[in-house]
Amino acid sequence: MTEEIQVHLPAIEKHVEHLRQGFSYWPTLENGMPPALGDYRWPAELILSTWYQAGTGEPPVNELEYRSGDSGGGFDKLDFKFLPEGDQLPPDAEVDLAIPLNSSGFGREIEIAVPWYGGGMSFGSVSEQVMLARSMAAKEWGTFTCTGEGGYPDSLVEFKDHIITQIATGMFGVREETIQHAPIVEFKYAQGAKPGLGGHLLGDKTTVTVAKMRESVPWVSLFSPFPFHSVYSVEDHRKHVDWVKTINPEALVSVKVSTPTDVDMVAVGSFYAGAHIVHLDGSYGGTGAAPEIAKKNIAMPIEFAIPKVHKYLQSENIRDEITVMASGGVRTAYDIAKAIALGADGVVLGTAELIAIGCTRCSNCERGRGCPFGLTTTDPELSLLIDPQWGAKRISNLNASYAKQLRDILRRLGLKSIRDLRGRTDLLVYLNT
Amino acid sequence: MATTNSYQRYHIDTIPTPDFVPWPNKFDVKVNRPQLAKLLISEIIHLKGDMKAVTSRPCMYGTFSGPIGGFAPRPEHCVGCLRCTVQHPKMVTITRNADRERLGDSYFTSAYVDAVSYEADTGSIPVKGAGYRGKFGGEGWDGMWTDMSEIVRPTRDGIHGREFISTVVDIGEKPSYLIFNDNGEITSAKPRILSIPVPFIYDAPPASAASSTLNEILARAASETQTLAVMPIDGDEWSVVSDQLPVQSIVPLIKLGDESTIEHLGFTPSMVEIDISDDPNSNFQNLISSIQSQFPDTIIAVRLPYDDPDNLLKLYEIGVRVFHLFADFHGRGQDGRFVLDLIREAHLTFVEAGTRDEVTLIGSGGIIAAEHVPKAIITGLDLIALDTPLLVALQAQFEGDCANRKTSQFAMPKNLPLDWGIQRLKNLTATWRDQLLEILGAMGLREVRRLRGEIGRAMFQVDLEREAFAEIEGYLVEAGD
Ligand code: SF4
Ligand code: SF4
Numbered sequence: 001m002t003e004e005i006q007v008h009l010p011a012i013e014k015h016v017e018h019l020r021q022g023f024s025y026w027p028t029l030e031n032g033m034p035p036a037l038g039d040y041r042w043p044a045e046l047i048l049s050t051w052y053q054a055g056t057g058e059p060p061v062n063e064l065e066y067r068s069g070d071s072g073g074g075f076d077k078l079d080f081k082f083l084p085e086g087d088q089l090p091p092d093a094e095v096d097l098a099i100p101l102n103s104s105g106f107g108r109e110i111e112i113a114v115p116w117y118g119g120g121m122s123f124g125s126v127s128e129q130v131m132l133a134r135s136m137a138a139k140e141w142g143t144f145t146c147t148g149e150g151g152y153p154d155s156l157v158e159f160k161d162h163i164i165t166q167i168a169t170g171m172f173g174v175r176e177e178t179i180q181h182a183p184i185v186e187f188k189y190a191q192g193a194k195p196g197l198g199g200h201l202l203g204d205k206t207t208v209t210v211a212k213m214r215e216s217v218p219w220v221s222l223f224s225p226f227p228f229h230s231v232y233s234v235e236d237h238r239k240h241v242d243w244v245k246t247i248n249p250e251a252l253v254s255v256k257v258s259t260p261t262d263v264d265m266v267a268v269g270s271f272y273a274g275a276h277i278v279h280l281d282g283s284y285g286g287t288g289a290a291p292e293i294a295k296k297n298i299a300m301p302i303e304f305a306i307p308k309v310h311k312y313l314q315s316e317n318i319r320d321e322i323t324v325m326a327s328g329g330v331r332t333a334y335d336i337a338k339a340i341a342l343g344a345d346g347v348v349l350g351t352a353e354l355i356a357i358g359c360t361r362c363s364n365c366e367r368g369r370g371c372p373f374g375l376t377t378t379d380p381e382l383s384l385l386i387d388p389q390w391g392a393k394r395i396s397n398l399n400a401s402y403a404k405q406l407r408d409i410l411r412r413l414g415l416k417s418i419r420d421l422r423g424r425t426d427l428l429v430y431l432n433t
Numbered sequence: 434m435a436t437t438n439s440y441q442r443y444h445i446d447t448i449p450t451p452d453f454v455p456w457p458n459k460f461d462v463k464v465n466r467p468q469l470a471k472l473l474i475s476e477i478i479h480l481k482g483d484m485k486a487v488t489s490r491p492c493m494y495g496t497f498s499g500p501i502g503g504f505a506p507r508p509e510h511c512v513g514c515l516r517c518t519v520q521h522p523k524m525v526t527i528t529r530n531a532d533r534e535r536l537g538d539s540y541f542t543s544a545y546v547d548a549v550s551y552e553a554d555t556g557s558i559p560v561k562g563a564g565y566r567g568k569f570g571g572e573g574w575d576g577m578w579t580d581m582s583e584i585v586r587p588t589r590d591g592i593h594g595r596e597f598i599s600t601v602v603d604i605g606e607k608p609s610y611l612i613f614n615d616n617g618e619i620t621s622a623k624p625r626i627l628s629i630p631v632p633f634i635y636d637a638p639p640a641s642a643a644s645s646t647l648n649e650i651l652a653r654a655a656s657e658t659q660t661l662a663v664m665p666i667d668g669d670e671w672s673v674v675s676d677q678l679p680v681q682s683i684v685p686l687i688k689l690g691d692e693s694t695i696e697h698l699g700f701t702p703s704m705v706e707i708d709i710s711d712d713p714n715s716n717f718q719n720l721i722s723s724i725q726s727q728f729p730d731t732i733i734a735v736r737l738p739y740d741d742p743d744n745l746l747k748l749y750e751i752g753v754r755v756f757h758l759f760a761d762f763h764g765r766g767q768d769g770r771f772v773l774d775l776i777r778e779a780h781l782t783f784v785e786a787g788t789r790d791e792v793t794l795i796g797s798g799g800i801i802a803a804e805h806v807p808k809a810i811i812t813g814l815d816l817i818a819l820d821t822p823l824l825v826a827l828q829a830q831f832e833g834d835c836a837n838r839k840t841s842q843f844a845m846p847k848n849l850p851l852d853w854g855i856q857r858l859k860n861l862t863a864t865w866r867d868q869l870l871e872i873l874g875a876m877g878l879r880e881v882r883r884l885r886g887e888i889g890r891a892m893f894q895v896d897l898e899r900e901a902f903a904e905i906e907g908y909l910v911e912a913g914d
Contacts, residue, residue, distance in 0.1 A: 010480060011489035018491070018520035025522050034518050035528045036460060039566035073569025073894070081906065189583050193564060196581035196875025198593050225593050226874070227584050260581045261892055283578070284565040291558045292548070293868045295565040297804045298875050299581050304897040329564070342901070351564055362514040365562025372493050372516045376562055382493075430907035
């Protein structure tokens with residue numbers, strides 16, 4: 001896993017030890033909160049409460065906020081109308097969090113045990129250690145993670161039943177065997193953080209290993225153009241699906257799209273082109289580098305896209321035949337529940353997982369050698385700050401806390417299954433504060 | 434600026450041009466020295482004298498890499514990653530520097546100042562990881578998103594198709610038809626029109642910032658980017674400076690009552706701007722005629738506040754075709770409305786009169802970030818006259834809240850170097866254009882002219898929220914409206 005540079009392991013071990021102590025210490029609030037930590041979407045409290053959950057598998061017991069952020073809109077303007085205590089399900093009631101990913105009635109049936117899976121983060125944009133940590137956690141939780149567009153490191157093959165292979169416009173790392181491995185193949189048409197702009201891996205991050213994986217030249221910037229040059233229409237997309245089906249007839253197909261004004265039409269088009277999953281990626285999320293102008297300004301936030309798509313699919317009488325997954329700013333268990341109440345079947349997580357393993361949301365991912373916490377980097381020394389086993393445990397703990405909270409939310413709403421929450425906007429309340 | 438016979442791709446050379454005046458650091462770094470000394474001693478013991486490990490520091494950016502390491506941190510290197518404070522909670526404290534956050538004013542906040550400074554410094558689009566960090570939406574520009582297409586791109590050529598997008602805009606008279614005689618010759622008046630390769634010009638600086646050096650920076654940067662710089666003309670000085678300045682890029686700004694100054698101009702301007710803001714209803718037809726007789730090919734623009742749409746039609750009637758409409762520096766009109774509404778009103782005034790395609794609307798005031806440019810054009814402007822962003826690119830300091838164009842106080846750096854200033858404005862222009870290309874590319878549009886007034890390519894928070902949340906208990910019409 002290491003390349004070119006010789007690393008001094010005692011120094012790495014020293015830093016790892018201090019970092020892990022810090023991740024445990026800060027959420028105790030003994031020293032207050034780091035004054036420069038956090039932003040409107042992820043205030044310091046939310047970051048610290050995520051570290052807490054990643055450390056313990058439980059929601060915080062001190063006053064740390066772990067349900068919503070401070071953005072003043074979207075999920076942060078919504079809450080649940082819980083039933084009076086007497087009408088809620090008993091604390092020991094069985095509550096089911098599983099959702100099906102293939103509702104078409106044809107082909108392979110895949111169910112995930114929790115209503116989320118991990119979003120695409122490519123090898124190159126994150127380290128192999130991070131990919132491994134995510135894959136291990138996905139396996140443990142009976143769900144998936146996604147390769148992103150950067151190839152499929154060999155170390156991931158043992159987790160292949162829990163890995164979605166992404167095909168994006170640059171086709172980096174897409175090979176027959178990576179499609180054959182995949183229970184689900186995701187076509188990335190666009191991504192929320194940079195809708196309509198394509199991808200760009202800076203030359204500095206295209207190390208020898210990354211280049212080999214992507215079948216490109218080391219230290220040369222790589223572009224994933226926007227959009228697929230072979231797709232002009234729904235019919236062209238259908239050809240893409242056929243191509244995947246030829247290689248792997250069993251694979252489910254997910255279509256990842258951004259959230260333009262006609263996102264509802266896009267979803268319907270995806271369905272008729274043979275998608276099992278339409279993955280809506282709203283504009284406020286994303287872990288990779290993106291132009292600031294795109295994140296804030298292009299395409300609509302996910303909170304608005306979900307009900308638009310849900311209602312339109314209902315009006316077309318196809319809502320129960322396609323799975324809608326939502327991403328782009330889903331930060332907490334409460335956000336997951338709100339997204340589902342707005343009409344999604346489940347969500348796709350990215351940033352929350354990175355925060356669990358140490359991200360401070362400092363936005364320096366592209367600076368110098370990459371992430372100083374060893375996350376979004378290909379630097380051989382920095383990557384060692386993340387031990388995959390440790391990372392997997394942290395993500396699993398976060399999952400455990402989310403699952404616990406979701407069960408609690410459902411129980412307080414009197415629902416026995418997460419599937420019963422879908423589209424239940426009547427259980428939400430808008431906060432006029 | 435002038436049309437050419439052969440195709441040339443428009444390009445602005447960007448060169449890194451760091452700040453001329455040191456600005457406050459973004460972060461303050463405090464280290465508890467006794468704690469650090471203790472840590473070092475304990476590490477020497479535990480790491481058995483492995484000094485490579487002992488001196489390995491958490492900061493990758495050099496904050497603790499001075500001669501005595503963490504005992505004298507160098508906050509100018511800190512990028513706020515927080516790794517040091519995560520690792521050593523009781524030893525290192527990182528805070529946002531209040532002095533830095535005081536840059537700008539209540540509208541042009543320090544976050545916007547940082548963005549413009551970065552753009553003017555690097556000429557690059559600000560790119561960051563980890564998603565969006567700001568408020569969900571908000572008023573004005575913040576409650577508006579631009580559309581994109583999943584599969585349409587401007588052209589199938591190039592990597593992204595962006596390479597071939599045109600950002601050319603036309604300024605001047607655009608008659609809806611021409612009249613030809615039997616020989617096929619045009620007999621109607623030849624329209625006065627010019628094209629510039631970017632949809633922004635540089636506006637005249639406010640009085641507190643103005644200087645001959647600033648004028649020269651504006652004029653030369655405008656010339657090198659092939660745009661225009663509006664400049665107040667000050668009597669006799671003009672015949673002198675015009676010898677040294679790239680006059681084709683200068684748009685003399687004439688106030689009512691200063692008509693005679695036009696006679697002293699030592700050059701034929703491409704465009705002249707008449708400021709009628711002190712008396713928007715005055716009769717200045719004679720002035721137009723006299724300028725036109727002196728400079729028959731010169732385009733005449735009229736500068737006035739947004740607020741009076743009826744007056745726009747009256748001005749159209751007397752032959753005005755180029756309107757420079759301005760709000761205050763915070764984007765507010767005289768009646769307090771935000772510039773987004775004001776642009777829309779002006780645009781629709783001409784749409785309803787059936788004359789929108791014949792006029793050019795230039796707007797200024799409140800447009801302080803790259804994303805505001807496409808939003809203003811979608812709302813109805815043809816192009817923008819940049820004002821305060823130019824000053825910020827040149828490291829102007831705001832003295833108090835600077836909303837009012839006449840009374841605002843900006844302190845420009847002393848001894849502003851000419852070449853530095855020109856390059857900073859070139860960098861800013863290049864990166865704002867590049868960001869416009871990103872927006873156009875995402876929409877699949879091949880030229881900015883097609884964006885004008887295309888309100889269907891925008892999404893507004895109030896509409897989206899109503900559509901998404903109207904059936905949710907507690908959602909009030911007022912909340913959405
Ligand atoms: S550089 Fe900062 S924002 Fe990016 S992954 Fe690392 S900690 Fe998170
Ligand atoms: S916050 Fe990050 S950049 Fe700043 S001093 Fe600490 S480690 Fe260095």
